[in-house]
Amino acid sequence: MRYAGIDIGSRSIELVVVNDACKVLCRFQADTGFDPMAKAKKIVNRVSYDRIMATGYGRNLFEISFDAPTVTEIKAHARGAWTLFPGSQTVLDIGGQDSKAIALFENGNVKKFEMNDRCAAGTGKFLEIMAGTLGFKIEDFGKEALMAEKGLNISSMCTVFAESEVTSLIAKGQSRQEIARGLHDSVIRRAISMINRVSSEGDIVFTGGVAKNLCMTTLLSEKLGRKVRIPDEPQFVGSFGAALLALEIG
Amino acid sequence: MKYDIMNKLQQIMEQNLIDIEQAKDRGQSAIGFYCLYSPMELAVAADAIPLPLCGTSNEPIATAEEILPRNLCPLIKSSFGFAVKDTCPFFRFSDIIIGDTTCDGKKKMFELLSRYKPTHVLQLPQSQDTAMALSLWRSELERFKKIVETQTGVAINNDRLRAAIRLMNLERGARKALMDMNKAKPAPLSGSQLLEILFKVGFLADKEKGISLMEEVVAEAKNGSFLSEDVVAGSRKRILLTGVPVGLGSDKVVKIVEQSGADVVAFENCSGYKQAFFVDEKTNPLDALAEQYLATPCSVMSPNNGRFDLLKEMIQEFSVDGVIDLTWQACHTYNVEAFRIEEFVQKTFGMPILHLETDYAESDTEQLRVRIEAYLEML
Amino acid sequence: MAVPNWKLPWIIETSGAVIVGEESCVGKRGTRNLTDNSTNTVDELMEAITDRYFKVDCAIFSPNNDRLDHIIEMAKTYKADGVIHYGLQFCQPYLMESMPVEKALEEKNIPCLRIDTDYSMEDVGQLKTRVEAFVEIIK
Numbered sequence: 001m002r003y004a005g006i007d008i009g010s011r012s013i014e015l016v017v018v019n020d021a022c023k024v025l026c027r028f029q030a031d032t033g034f035d036p037m038a039k040a041k042k043i044v045n046r047v048s049y050d051r052i053m054a055t056g057y058g059r060n061l062f063e064i065s066f067d068a069p070t071v072t073e074i075k076a077h078a079r080g081a082w083t084l085f086p087g088s089q090t091v092l093d094i095g096g097q098d099s100k101a102i103a104l105f106e107n108g109n110v111k112k113f114e115m116n117d118r119c120a121a122g123t124g125k126f127l128e129i130m131a132g133t134l135g136f137k138i139e140d141f142g143k144e145a146l147m148a149e150k151g152l153n154i155s156s157m158c159t160v161f162a163e164s165e166v167t168s169l170i171a172k173g174q175s176r177q178e179i180a181r182g183l184h185d186s187v188i189r190r191a192i193s194m195i196n197r198v199s200s201e202g203d204i205v206f207t208g209g210v211a212k213n214l215c216m217t218t219l220l221s222e223k224l225g226r227k228v229r230i231p232d233e234p235q236f237v238g239s240f241g242a243a244l245l246a247l248e249i250g
Numbered sequence: 251m252k253y254d255i256m257n258k259l260q261q262i263m264e265q266n267l268i269d270i271e272q273a274k275d276r277g278q279s280a281i282g283f284y285c286l287y288s289p290m291e292l293a294v295a296a297d298a299i300p301l302p303l304c305g306t307s308n309e310p311i312a313t314a315e316e317i318l319p320r321n322l323c324p325l326i327k328s329s330f331g332f333a334v335k336d337t338c339p340f341f342r343f344s345d346i347i348i349g350d351t352t353c354d355g356k357k358k359m360f361e362l363l364s365r366y367k368p369t370h371v372l373q374l375p376q377s378q379d380t381a382m383a384l385s386l387w388r389s390e391l392e393r394f395k396k397i398v399e400t401q402t403g404v405a406i407n408n409d410r411l412r413a414a415i416r417l418m419n420l421e422r423g424a425r426k427a428l429m430d431m432n433k434a435k436p437a438p439l440s441g442s443q444l445l446e447i448l449f450k451v452g453f454l455a456d457k458e459k460g461i462s463l464m465e466e467v468v469a470e471a472k473n474g475s476f477l478s479e480d481v482v483a484g485s486r487k488r489i490l491l492t493g494v495p496v497g498l499g500s501d502k503v504v505k506i507v508e509q510s511g512a513d514v515v516a517f518e519n520c521s522g523y524k525q526a527f528f529v530d531e532k533t534n535p536l537d538a539l540a541e542q543y544l545a546t547p548c549s550v551m552s553p554n555n556g557r558f559d560l561l562k563e564m565i566q567e568f569s570v571d572g573v574i575d576l577t578w579q580a581c582h583t584y585n586v587e588a589f590r591i592e593e594f595v596q597k598t599f600g601m602p603i604l605h606l607e608t609d610y611a612e613s614d615t616e617q618l619r620v621r622i623e624a625y626l627e628m629l
Numbered sequence: 630m631a632v633p634n635w636k637l638p639w640i641i642e643t644s645g646a647v648i649v650g651e652e653s654c655v656g657k658r659g660t661r662n663l664t665d666n667s668t669n670t671v672d673e674l675m676e677a678i679t680d681r682y683f684k685v686d687c688a689i690f691s692p693n694n695d696r697l698d699h700i701i702e703m704a705k706t707y708k709a710d711g712v713i714h715y716g717l718q719f720c721q722p723y724l725m726e727s728m729p730v731e732k733a734l735e736e737k738n739i740p741c742l743r744i745d746t747d748y749s750m751e752d753v754g755q756l757k758t759r760v761e762a763f764v765e766i767i768k
Contacts, residue, residue, distance in 0.1 A: 057754055074762035098755070110766050115759055117320075155308075155611030165613045193316045319724040319745065357691040358725035371691060580719060 001250070004049035005242025007073065008036055008058030011096030011124060011209070014239040015043050022083065022244060027236055032058070037065050053246035055238055057097070071245050073238050074102055074113050080241030081205035082108035084231050090199040092191055092220070093238070094210035096124040101194040114194045122190040124210045126159050130183045133166050134176050142184070142215035144177050151181035162186075181215070188219045195224065203227040207237035255443075255467055255476075259450050262463065270299060270343050270455050279402045280455075282344030282367075284329065284360075285352055286520040286546050287374050289539045291529070292395055295414035296404040299455045301340040303347070304521075305329030306449075306497030308610035310337060317362065323581040324609040325494065326355045333366050340453060341367070346401055348394070350374040352550040353583055370397050376552055378544050388540040395536070411535040419528050421457050424464040426526035431471045432515040433568050435484065438471040441491070441504045441514025448521065449497045487512040487629050488569060492561060492591065493576040493584050495521035500610050503576055503618065510623045516568040518561055519576075520548065549583035557587075558594055565599055572629045573601060574622070579609045602628055631655055634748045637715055637756065644761045645768075650707040652700055653715070658685060688722035696726070697733040704739050711740040711767040713760070718747045740767050 002025060007014045013032055017025045028043050036058040044052070044066070054062040059070040073093070081091040082104055091102040099122050103112045116122055131141040145151075152174055156162040162183070169179050195204065204226055210216055211234035221228040231237055274280060279298040283290055290300035310331025311324060317334070318327055332338035341347075347369040349360040360371045372390045375383035395406055404410075425448060431438050439447075447467060454460040470476065489512050496504060496519065504514050517523055524546060530538040547556030565573065573595050577584045585607060592603045604625040608614055641648055651657060664681040668674055686696040704712055714730050716723040727743045734741040742763040746752055 057758075060757070072758050072762040072765060074758065075765045098758075110762065113759075113762060115755065153612065155613040161613065164617075168616045189312055193312065196316050317728060319721070321719050321724065321745075322721060351691055353721075354689060355721040355725070358688070358722055361691055362725070362728065580721070582719070582721075 001051070001247075002047075002049040003243050003246040003250075004044075004047060004052040005076065005239040005244070005246055006040060006044065006052060006054050006056075006062065007076065007236075007238035007242060008032065008040055008054065008056040008062055009073075009096050009238070010057050010098075012235070013039055013043060013056075013058075014236050015047065016236055016239040016243045017047050017049055018240070018243045018247060020247065022247065024240065027233070027239070029235065037061055041065075051246045051250065053242040053249070055242040069246075069249065071242055073098070074100060074115075075110055076238045076241035076245065077207050078102050078104055078110050078241065079108060079244050080237035080239075081207055081231070083241070083244055084237070085203070085205050085229050088205045088229065089202050090195065091205045091207060092195055093208040094123060094187075094191065094206075094216070095208040095235075095238075099123050099191060099194065099208075099210075101191070101198045103198040112198045114197045116190070116194070121158055122187045124208070126162070127183070127187065127210065127213065129159055129163065130166060130180075133163055134170070134180055136176070136180065141180060142213035145180035145184045145215040146218060148175065148177035148181035150178060151183075151185040152178045154179070154182040154186045184213075184215045184219055188216065188223055191220065192224055201226070203229055205229050205231070207231060207234045209235040211235075255447065255470070259447065259463070262459065263450055263453065266454050266456075267339055270301075270339075273299060273455065274343060279345045280340075280343040281398065281401070282341060282347045284348065284356070285350045286524060286548070287350045287352065287543055288348045288372055288394070289391065289529075289543050291411065291414040291418050291535075291539055292391070292398050292406065294417060294457070295406045295410040296398045296402040298398065298402050298404075299343070301344055301455075302452045303329065303332075303338065303341055303344070304495070304497055305332055306495075306501075306610075307332075307499035308612075309499075310335050311610065318359065321580050322355050322359075323494075323578040324500070324611075325578055325581070326359050328500075328610065330359050330363060333363055346370060346397070348372065352548065353581070355580070370394070374550075375544070376550060378551055378556070379553075384540060384544060387544045388537065391536055391540050391543075408535060411539075412531065415529045415531055415535055415538065417457055419531065421461055422525055422527060424461045424468075425451075426523075427468050428464045428471075429516065429523055429526060431468060432513075435488075435569060436477065436486065437488065437513050437515045438474060439467075439476050440508060441489075441517070442501060442508060443476060445496060445501055445504060445514075445517070445521070446498060487571040487626055488515045489513060490516045490518060490561075490564060490568060490570040490573045491522075491576060492518040492557075492573055493588070494578045494581055495519045496576070497521055502610075502612065502615060503574065503606060503608070503622070506615065506619050506622050507574065507626075510619065510626055512572075512626050516564050516570065518557075518564050520546070523560065523564060524548070549587040554587065557591075561591070561595070562598060565595070565601075571601075572625065573603045574625070575603055575605045577605065577607045579607055636748070636750065636753065637713075637744065637746065637760075640753065640756050640760050641713065644757065644764050646710075646760075646764045649709055650703050652696075652703055654685075654687065657699075657703060658687070688726040693726065697730060700730060701733060701737055701739070704734070704737075709739070711742065711763060713763070714741060714743045716743065716745045718745060 004017045014029045016027045052068045054068050054070045055073045055076040063070045077093045089104045093100050099116045101114045105111050128138050131138045156165045281293040281298045282301050282303045293300040305325050305328025311327045313335050314327040314331035347367050349371045351357040351374045363369050375386050377383045451460040491514050529542045575588050588605045595603045662684045665677040714727045731741045
């Protein structure tokens with residue numbers, strides 16, 4: 001049997017298909033765009049599966065259009081991370097629009113979670129906008145930030161306010177890399193505060209697209225003093241978890 | 251500068267920490283105070299060291315936000331962060347913490363603070379003009395007195411309390427004399443100098459040392475020791491800062507005003523002129539303390555007419571050109587009262603007011619500067 | 630629930646859960662601790678009224694430990710699987726008291742979700758994710 005998981009996020013859609021042995025058979029990713037269901041349909045049509053489970057922001061729309069069961073991205077990421085790193089009990093997921101810290105029971109079930117406020121503070125979208133303001137490509141943003149010797153202090157976490165803070169730092173002639181480092185520092189500070197609210201020890205599994213940012217992963221393990229484990233393809237952990245849950249409900 | 255007060259103050263501050271440590275080793279108690287409503291006299295009367303605790307630094311806020319909601323004023327978050335991180339020596343020295351049920355945020359913070367240190371919260375009434383409020387407050391001070399006695403093992407009698415009131419009156423008198431220096435034109439002390447001196451002197455365990463230091467500063471100020479030579483008399487606008495307390499680390503507005511070519515000549519807040527009161531030395535000491543402390547005109551009181559009276563008096567006596575009303579973010583009582591303050595100042599003096607809402611972070615410095623400069627241009 | 634702001638109740642009840650009890654001042658707090666009307670004089674009745682209203686366990690009181698006990702008691706009486714603590718933005722007493730409430734419930738192994746929101750609809754998506762994830766936990 002083939003089990004699919006689809007994660008319809010604010011920035012991108014991921015789809016993963018697994019077999020009965022939880023082995024990944026194939027995976028796809030696409031930008032969400034302005035019509036998530038049309039996009040989702042296109043991706044879904046490319047694969048064959050016996051059962052599908054949806055997660056992410058678009059899960060409820062998907063449920064209506066495709067008559068599929070849904071699960072929250074919190075449970076999906078928890079299950080995906082726990083399967084990739086058996087025994088892990090803390091997950092940090094930073095996606096396009098959300099960031100969340102999740103504590104797990106030993107059996108992988110969700111024990112407790114924290115989520116960011118309603119705005120894009122401390123998320124992938126935040127980093128993307130800031131990279132744009134500083135004229136960096138998002139793929140290079142973390143590397144550039146790591147090259148700075150120190151980070152400038154950025155206190156605003158709101159995307160709108162931080163952008164004007166960054167603009168005034170640029171106007172003062174400050175180094176782009178140091179501003180970039182400061183922005184990463186501030187996102188990490190917020191993430192650590194969320195993690196500390198749910199768990200105080202053990203390894204952290206870092207999932208979501210932002211886990212591909214080298215500066216984020218480096219700072220996280222440095223400042224937290226805990227081991228940070230990064231999946232090979234962190235942005236697929238939610239869809240992988242959903243696929244595993246599709247398997248389980250059988 | 252001809253007279254290097256700041257250097258001297260720094261040395262005294264360093265010695266102060268050593269003095270407190272030694273006093274504690276000798277068995278003296280230290281009592282931490284968060285708010286102007288709690289009479290330090292009760293600590294002084296029992297030979298305990300009264301230590302003002304404050305949160306005026308941005309640094310501990312991130313730690314506090316791991317527990318407290320972010321929608322909370324920076325003063326409360328900073329205070330709590332210091333306690334959680336244990337980075338404030340005065341908090342560490344304190345054997346017991348005294349708080350008051352002032353604003354919602356503070357009183358709920360004290361509930362959490364009690365997990366880190368013995369905390370006693372005085373039930374402060376929210377009105378000042380009823381016999382009921384005074385008698386409740388009087389009984390709270392009675393309870394406070396017993397707590398101090400238990401902590402220190404010293405029985406507070408009338409003579410001790412009278413002596414404490416006299417000493418604290420002298421200290422407040424010295425503070426008032428220092429602040430009153432700036433009634434002169436041009437102001438002999440800059441707002442940031444005044445703020446730094448008042449802030450640091452507050453931590454001195456030896457009250458007499460603080461008093462003589464302030465007297466020395468007054469004498470020097472009279473000689474013009476603090477005036478910079480290039481200031482043309484009357485060229486700088488005279489600003490009164492009203493609203494929330496400011497201290498070192500939370501003084502960005504004062505600095506921006508000064509950088510923009512104006513002087514902050516007076517502080518109508520609890521780190522400034524709200525401390526310029528005297529407790530009646532003739533009547534029953536506990537009655538006198540209850541009455542005087544309850545009269546503190548903070549926005550947690552409803553109504554808070556005393557603040558309007560004090561503001562009016564200060565605008566006149568300090569020959570003020572403009573008023574800046576400062577509110578810390580999420581400080582609801584000062585924020586809501588700002589509307590009436592503006593209305594009052596406008597109506598009474600025909601003077602525009604600038605209301606600023608900000609926190610301890612530097613992120614909005616440039617936005618604040620634009621507003622402050624535009625306001626000064628209006629005057 | 631204060632009509633017409635039924636955003637959160639609507640989200641909860643469309644996420645596979647049902648609200649069985651409401652502790653707030655539009656719920657049980659307003660209806661419990663009935664006033665003793667067995668006495669006859671005005672003075673005695675005034676006393677009884679005072680007693681009753683003094684027991685209102687709103688978060689503006691400090692300390693307010695009765696509320697913690699009452700929430701746990703209600704969770705048991707109503708056989709609740711979990712407790713959602715609903716705070717309105719900038720309402721400092723409830724937002725801050727949510728921490729000890731959560732702790733007290735966790736000590737009794739009752740799952741708790743703290744929500745901080747307002748009357749606007751812009752956070753419906755996020756709230757739904759949180760509530761659904763909470764329902765997944767308590768299922």
